[in-house]
Amino acid sequence: MISAHTVETVRAAEEVAKAALPAGTLMQRAAAALDVVCADLLRDTTGGVAGRTVVVLAGPGDNGGDALLAAARLARRGAAVTALLTSGRVHTEALAAARRAGARSRPWRPGDESTCAAADLVLDGIAGIGGRGGLRPAVEGLSALDGPVVVAVDLPSGLDADTGAVTGEVMAADVTVTFGTAKPVHLLAPAAARCGQLLVVDLGLDLPAPAVERVEPGDVAARWRRPAPTDDKYSRGVVGVVAGGPDYTGAAVLAVEAAVRAGAGMVRYVGPAHPTELVRQRRPEAVAGPGRVQAWVLGPGVSPDDPEQQARIRDALASGEPAVVDAGALHDLPDGLGPHHVLTPHAGELARLLGVERSAVEADPLTFARRAHAETGATVLLKGSVTTIVGDRVLTAASATDWLSTAGAGDVLAGVLGAALAGRPHDDPAVVAADAAVLHGRAAALASAGGPLAALDVADAVPAALTSLPGWAERGRVPSKGAPTS
Numbered sequence: 001m002i003s004a005h006t007v008e009t010v011r012a013a014e015e016v017a018k019a020a021l022p023a024g025t026l027m028q029r030a031a032a033a034l035d036v037v038c039a040d041l042l043r044d045t046t047g048g049v050a051g052r053t054v055v056v057l058a059g060p061g062d063n064g065g066d067a068l069l070a071a072a073r074l075a076r077r078g079a080a081v082t083a084l085l086t087s088g089r090v091h092t093e094a095l096a097a098a099r100r101a102g103a104r105s106r107p108w109r110p111g112d113e114s115t116c117a118a119a120d121l122v123l124d125g126i127a128g129i130g131g132r133g134g135l136r137p138a139v140e141g142l143s144a145l146d147g148p149v150v151v152a153v154d155l156p157s158g159l160d161a162d163t164g165a166v167t168g169e170v171m172a173a174d175v176t177v178t179f180g181t182a183k184p185v186h187l188l189a190p191a192a193a194r195c196g197q198l199l200v201v202d203l204g205l206d207l208p209a210p211a212v213e214r215v216e217p218g219d220v221a222a223r224w225r226r227p228a229p230t231d232d233k234y235s236r237g238v239v240g241v242v243a244g245g246p247d248y249t250g251a252a253v254l255a256v257e258a259a260v261r262a263g264a265g266m267v268r269y270v271g272p273a274h275p276t277e278l279v280r281q282r283r284p285e286a287v288a289g290p291g292r293v294q295a296w297v298l299g300p301g302v303s304p305d306d307p308e309q310q311a312r313i314r315d316a317l318a319s320g321e322p323a324v325v326d327a328g329a330l331h332d333l334p335d336g337l338g339p340h341h342v343l344t345p346h347a348g349e350l351a352r353l354l355g356v357e358r359s360a361v362e363a364d365p366l367t368f369a370r371r372a373h374a375e376t377g378a379t380v381l382l383k384g385s386v387t388t389i390v391g392d393r394v395l396t397a398a399s400a401t402d403w404l405s406t407a408g409a410g411d412v413l414a415g416v417l418g419a420a421l422a423g424r425p426h427d428d429p430a431v432v433a434a435d436a437a438v439l440h441g442r443a444a445a446l447a448s449a450g451g452p453l454a455a456l457d458v459a460d461a462v463p464a465a466l467t468s469l470p471g472w473a474e475r476g477r478v479p480s481k482g483a484p485t486s
């Protein structure tokens, strides 16, 4: 997991750490990490460091101070460093250190965007966790910078560390080096896309529980339910699927296929005759008709005007079993939902649910996922470029391939999540949901291999996606009982 903490939390932890350390230690640790990252990037992109041109943008606060201390280190490596001061104020000691090491400096001038564009690398220290509300007008042109490698100090300037919302022009980065812990901005859509690759530098801060966490593939490998020798098909989890209808059959097949592929002990399809027949043809392993289940997948391909399927959804939601509440099941939510009910809307569906504009949800997904969680009591998994999950915790799953925005992809996620909920009744549903989203994204990457994909291929790629997770093979290995004797 990558943990993110709010600015308030980080500042409190920083105070404690500073009191126990010689003055300037944290800033020097930050600068040392920046120096190493920049030197590595320069070697990768230009073949060396000495003689390469580096522009350091230094704002008025400690973010600019970090950048200037890194400038000093890069200058000592022989890079040609120019510090451009973007504010009337600057961290004077750090500026003096950069000058002593041979960096040149001057105030930012109109047109300096071209100075930046001509550099091999630009280090963005305009503003960090003290930054608010988009780039200031004088440097707004930096949002369109094209050419050099851009490294953000702590976070891309123009963003607000505590939210994923983008409220103005931003200096997008190729790499963001952040200190102590990630901040919500690094993990949440749409801002996360402006951060590029994220590197977290440990400063030894003593931090409480995070505000937001990103689930990584290795976490999924450690948590995904594997059958034990004592398991049978029932103990592994039976998934009930209420999907499709007389006219919509594909969603039923996709959701069932995905639940089977994700490791359900058994899948039970409940629906009208036509989709039942198609499900049987595709997956003879599935059983048809009502019966006991450990989790439900409700709503893929179900019309709001289909009274029979809607009645089945109502009964399933009242049953007390965990459920994925998707698509057609999201139209008329009953009272009394709980965290074991996982709503899986995309932005348009969440907007309809809350009576707001879709663009508002897309601009700040976490705010609206939180609102839906607060209003319904359910866990909310909001699909998007970053998948945002809100339950007892706030979790994200990094963006999957853009090819995944295809018909039926949501039905597959619903099936994968249904299997996960059925097999992990004692785990936090928010964590289970995030794991399913990560696995779904990985299956999509395998099915796509950089090109178009079909949703059924994503379902079929789930077993390979699981076994390709970092740590999966190691976890499956039976510990040796000792070397054989001869």
Ligand SMILES: NC(=O)C1=CN([C@@H]2O[C@H](COP(=O)(O)OP(=O)(O)OC[C@H]3O[C@@H](n4cnc5c(N)ncnc54)[C@H](OP(=O)(O)O)[C@@H]3O)[C@@H](O)[C@H]2O)[C@@H](O)CC1
Pocket: 010, 011, 014, 026, 027, 030, 059, 060, 061, 062, 063, 064, 066, 087, 126, 127, 128, 129, 130, 131, 132, 133, 134, 135, 136, 153, 154, 155, 157, 158, 159, 179, 180, 203
């Ligand atoms: N936490 C830690 O453990 C450690 C933190 N460290 C570092 O300290 C950084 C925080 O430093 P900080 O508190 O001095 O704030 P910082 O981000 O430099 O902003 C300062 C000023 O910028 C301005 N400004 C605001 N918005 C702006 C915008 N959009 N565009 C342009 N300017 C804008 C505004 O001033 P104004 O212009 O309003 O006068 C504001 O007061 C942190 O990000 C990390 O790099 C490390 O040293 C290691 C340990």
Ligand SMILES: [K+]
Pocket: 063, 124, 125, 126, 127, 128, 152, 153, 154, 155, 156, 157
């Ligand atoms: K910055």
